[in-house]
Amino acid sequence: MLGLAKEKSVVGLDIGSYSVKAVELKIKQKGDNTQYEVQKIGYEPLPHDSIVEGTIIDSTAVSETIKLLFENAKITTRDVAISISGNSVIIKKISLPAMDQQELAESIIWEAKHNIPYNYEETNVDYHVVRSPRGAEGTVDILLVAAKKDKIANYSNSVSVARKNLVAIEVDIFSLINAFEVNYPEIFKEKTVALINMGANITNVGIVEHGVPQLFRDLSLGGYFFTENIRKELNVSFEEAEAALKGIPGKNINADQFASVLTMNIRDLLDEMEKTFSFYEAGEKRERRIEQIFLSGGLALIPNMVSAFELKFRIKTELLNPFRSIKFDEKKFESIYFNEMAPVFGVAVGLSTRKAEK
Numbered sequence: 001m002l003g004l005a006k007e008k009s010v011v012g013l014d015i016g017s018y019s020v021k022a023v024e025l026k027i028k029q030k031g032d033n034t035q036y037e038v039q040k041i042g043y044e045p046l047p048h049d050s051i052v053e054g055t056i057i058d059s060t061a062v063s064e065t066i067k068l069l070f071e072n073a074k075i076t077t078r079d080v081a082i083s084i085s086g087n088s089v090i091i092k093k094i095s096l097p098a099m100d101q102q103e104l105a106e107s108i109i110w111e112a113k114h115n116i117p118y119n120y121e122e123t124n125v126d127y128h129v130v131r132s133p134r135g136a137e138g139t140v141d142i143l144l145v146a147a148k149k150d151k152i153a154n155y156s157n158s159v160s161v162a163r164k165n166l167v168a169i170e171v172d173i174f175s176l177i178n179a180f181e182v183n184y185p186e187i188f189k190e191k192t193v194a195l196i197n198m199g200a201n202i203t204n205v206g207i208v209e210h211g212v213p214q215l216f217r218d219l220s221l222g223g224y225f226f227t228e229n230i231r232k233e234l235n236v237s238f239e240e241a242e243a244a245l246k247g248i249p250g251k252n253i254n255a256d257q258f259a260s261v262l263t264m265n266i267r268d269l270l271d272e273m274e275k276t277f278s279f280y281e282a283g284e285k286r287e288r289r290i291e292q293i294f295l296s297g298g299l300a301l302i303p304n305m306v307s308a309f310e311l312k313f314r315i316k317t318e319l320l321n322p323f324r325s326i327k328f329d330e331k332k333f334e335s336i337y338f339n340e341m342a343p344v345f346g347v348a349v350g351l352s353t354r355k356a357e358k
């Protein structure tokens, strides 16, 4: 969390540049077993261009959309956790000798000042311990997270204008990893997986090895780039390009041209992905291999995305279902949220699985 107190029972609010998603869970602890049930869920598209390159340009549009979402989904809880990603967020993995909490906190400040390419005073810094100390001489792996204060202010402003109470700020990819751990606990512990969240502006990539996060990347690529290229190449409106991308081509869409633009865009995305995967696999002397890929986010829903990954990487790929191990009453909510659209809720579910923490 980036500088805010941790609280109990919050609405996971994923403010994307295309849509806002919210999930509220009921969390029951039974011994070692945690059970989750969807209490509330909602989705609202955002007016185009209200968020550009990760910055909220039209704060009113965003706060109005949040309000509308809470109204439509009948969410009355006001405490929310949001997440951010992109250029103004940096995640660095560092290794430190095992030390006590106090010393660790001091080292983190020193490391942050030396490892983060922003002015320390303009940055909020947080850290996650990803591997516990192994014995007296052990080391501890730390994920250092730094976000620019102006980015945080930009998002928290829209949340407070919507009259919600911001209790936590996370990073998109960490929320997605949370959602994955809750829903796929056995794979989380036993395998090396690539978790990918393909949105409109940004594609978040995280590689997790037997439960330990190893590599993160935010690629400046997403559905808007696809739509923009379709619009330009086929000379159609944004709406027509958008509908075609979602698999509903209108009369102005030339099928062959569309197919070739789509193929080219997917190829570019996969090439970027390949660089990230290669960087990971070449990162250490020991052999590292991604065993499974899980796709989420709106862009993952386009026809053929899963098979394009399988064809390119020869790695088992599937859509991430953030409700796989979570109870829900399909009759109470729009059932499409738990079916076709489920992968869009990865980040929101991850944000809402937060249990009471110290």
Ligand SMILES: Nc1ncnc2c1ncn2[C@@H]1O[C@H](COP(=O)(O)OP(=O)(O)OP(=O)(O)O)[C@@H](O)[C@H]1O
Residues within 6 Å of the ligand: 015, 016, 017, 018, 019, 020, 198, 199, 200, 201, 202, 203, 222, 223, 224, 227, 242, 245, 246, 296, 297, 298, 299, 300, 301, 302, 344
């Ligand atoms: N069936 C679909 N439903 C929703 N979005 C889709 C679908 N098919 C393709 N998309 C595309 O996915 C993108 C939206 O995905 P998502 O809602 O995950 O983005 P976002 O979280 O709002 O954006 P970001 O995180 O990049 O700021 C859009 O570009 C949209 O055109």
Ligand SMILES: [Mg+2]
Residues within 6 Å of the ligand: 014, 015, 016, 017, 199, 200, 297, 347
């Ligand atoms: Mg998103």
